[in-house]
Amino acid sequence: MNVKDLCLGALTIGDASGYDLKKFFETTFSHFCVAGYGSIYPALAELATEGLVRCHEQPQQGRPGRKLYQLTAAGRKAFLQKLEKTAPRHTVKSDFLLSLYFAHLLPPQRLETILDERIAEIERQLSCHARCRRQSAQGSGEPVGERFVRGFGEAVLSAAREYLRVHRRELASASTARSRHTPNSPRRTLRGGLHALHHS
Amino acid sequence: MNVKDLCLGALTIGDASGYDLKKFFETTFSHFCVAGYGSIYPALAELATEGLVRCHEQPQQGRPGRKLYQLTAAGRKAFLQKLEKTAPRHTVKSDFLLSLYFAHLLPPQRLETILDERIAEIERQLSCHARCRRQSAQGSGEPVGERFVRGFGEAVLSAAREYLRVHRRELASASTARSRHTPNSPRRTLRGGLHALHHS
DNA sequence: CGCATGGTATATCGGGCTGATATATGACGG
DNA sequence: CCGTCATATATCAGCCCGATATACCATGCG
Numbered sequence: 001m002n003v004k005d006l007c008l009g010a011l012t013i014g015d016a017s018g019y020d021l022k023k024f025f026e027t028t029f030s031h032f033c034v035a036g037y038g039s040i041y042p043a044l045a046e047l048a049t050e051g052l053v054r055c056h057e058q059p060q061q062g063r064p065g066r067k068l069y070q071l072t073a074a075g076r077k078a079f080l081q082k083l084e085k086t087a088p089r090h091t092v093k094s095d096f097l098l099s100l101y102f103a104h105l106l107p108p109q110r111l112e113t114i115l116d117e118r119i120a121e122i123e124r125q126l127s128c129h130a131r132c133r134r135q136s137a138q139g140s141g142e143p144v145g146e147r148f149v150r151g152f153g154e155a156v157l158s159a160a161r162e163y164l165r166v167h168r169r170e171l172a173s174a175s176t177a178r179s180r181h182t183p184n185s186p187r188r189t190l191r192g193g194l195h196a197l198h199h200s
Numbered sequence: 201m202n203v204k205d206l207c208l209g210a211l212t213i214g215d216a217s218g219y220d221l222k223k224f225f226e227t228t229f230s231h232f233c234v235a236g237y238g239s240i241y242p243a244l245a246e247l248a249t250e251g252l253v254r255c256h257e258q259p260q261q262g263r264p265g266r267k268l269y270q271l272t273a274a275g276r277k278a279f280l281q282k283l284e285k286t287a288p289r290h291t292v293k294s295d296f297l298l299s300l301y302f303a304h305l306l307p308p309q310r311l312e313t314i315l316d317e318r319i320a321e322i323e324r325q326l327s328c329h330a331r332c333r334r335q336s337a338q339g340s341g342e343p344v345g346e347r348f349v350r351g352f353g354e355a356v357l358s359a360a361r362e363y364l365r366v367h368r369r370e371l372a373s374a375s376t377a378r379s380r381h382t383p384n385s386p387r388r389t390l391r392g393g394l395h396a397l398h399h400s
Numbered sequence: 401c402g403c404a405t406g407g408t409a410t411a412t413c414g415g416g417c418t419g420a421t422a423t424a425t426g427a428c429g430g
Numbered sequence: 431c432c433g434t435c436a437t438a439t440a441t442c443a444g445c446c447c448g449a450t451a452t453a454c455c456a457t458g459c460g
Contacts, residue, residue: 009302013392020391021411037409038412084306084310088295088299090321092292095287096352100345102212144303149297158359190216190220236417236420239416241439
């Protein structure tokens with residue numbers, strides 16, 4: 001699922017410009033997808049040459065013309081096929097967890113900041129979800145997938161926040177003991193020191 | 201935090217070859233980081249030219265010589281600085297959630313498969329964590345960060361599994377109702393149809 | 401009234417990463 | 431004896447992220 005497919009998917013919901021798509025990704029898809037202009041605009045251009053979308057340009061006086069993209073029948077079909085064929089992977093990329101893994105190398109102050117900021121970010125995202133939930137509740141016919149995916153995000157974010165709240169003190173205590181200033185590494189080797197896990 | 205920094209970090213734990221590093225990332229960092237050979241080998245080469253790591257090549261008969269990399273003082277310092285300066289982001293990239301968002305476009309059968317496979321994968325990862333936990337419990341002096349990060353992973357994975365188990369039927373029911381075969385889109389527009397969220 | 405800020409809107413580009421592929425060999429099981 | 435797996439390094443096309451440029455309007459603040 002690359003950005004081209006992402007655009008195709010969003011366009012099954014309604015026509016949009018590149019700008020609209022970015023906005024849409026930032027709101028509805030924000031917790032499991034990102035795409036910048038640098039990917040979206042070239043993607044739309046390619047999709048147009050492939051006949052999967054049509055472009056309706058509406059010149060505006062002053063501002064640059066708005067290019068509204070519309071899904072074609074071929075585009076819809078292409079997206080459905082991608083949906084059925086693609087292996088639905090799920091990956092996390094987190095400098096946050098990486099930093100905490102190396103907690104013993106960080107000053108306590110920095111550790112606190114990192115945790116506070118992450119919790120704040122989680123709460124920001126949770127309140128976004130809550131707002132969406134309210135808006136959709138009154139509006140008619142929210143697609144099932146949207147509700148489900150939002151609920152998933154809420155469940156996972158809540159669990160993360162709870163874990164951080166409960167266990168953060170464990171990290172802090174260790175960080176204080178850091179005054180022992182990391183003994184010079186006696187040429188250890190990572191080799192085999194690591195639990196043979198291998199989940200494919 | 202790019203792959204170069206990742207390697208630096210891993211090398212604070214012990215010396216390693218590129219191969220060892222990949223193995224290490226796949227086990228200990230698997231749930232929040234990925235790095236393939238295509239990133240690791242060039243990264244190590246660059247780090248060596250920058251003097252942040254030293255390379256000790258040990259020729260082996262038959263097999264290609266093993267290149268053991270060791271962190272230098274400069275390398276250690278560089279990593280600590282990166283740790284303190286970097287904004288610790290946390291992002292999820294999920295074709296899984298994306299697919300479920302479009303549940304109304306998928307045949308029920310496919311939906312079931314996607315959910316089953318995700319749950320199976322979650323359980324695989326959880327049992328990996330459990331194994332690590334046991335191994336570390338008997339071994340001495342597991343770094344605090346490692347335990348914390350593993351616990352975080354377990355908390356989040358458990359929550360995800362629970363949510364999927366409880367709510368999957370909601371999706372299925374909707375998917376069955378899909379027989380109405382998506383009415384031809386009446387030229388809707390994404391524009392503004394979307395909750396102004398904007399969490400920075 | 402002037403000016404800064406921020407939203408609308410498109411586009412480009414370098415640097416970096418993913419995933420696939422190539423190469424070579426030993427160990428192990430059937 | 432043969433296939434498969436683990437060890438081990440390396441390259442590369444294709445794709446993506448983040449920053450940057452451009453241009454204009456609306457809003458608000460002093």
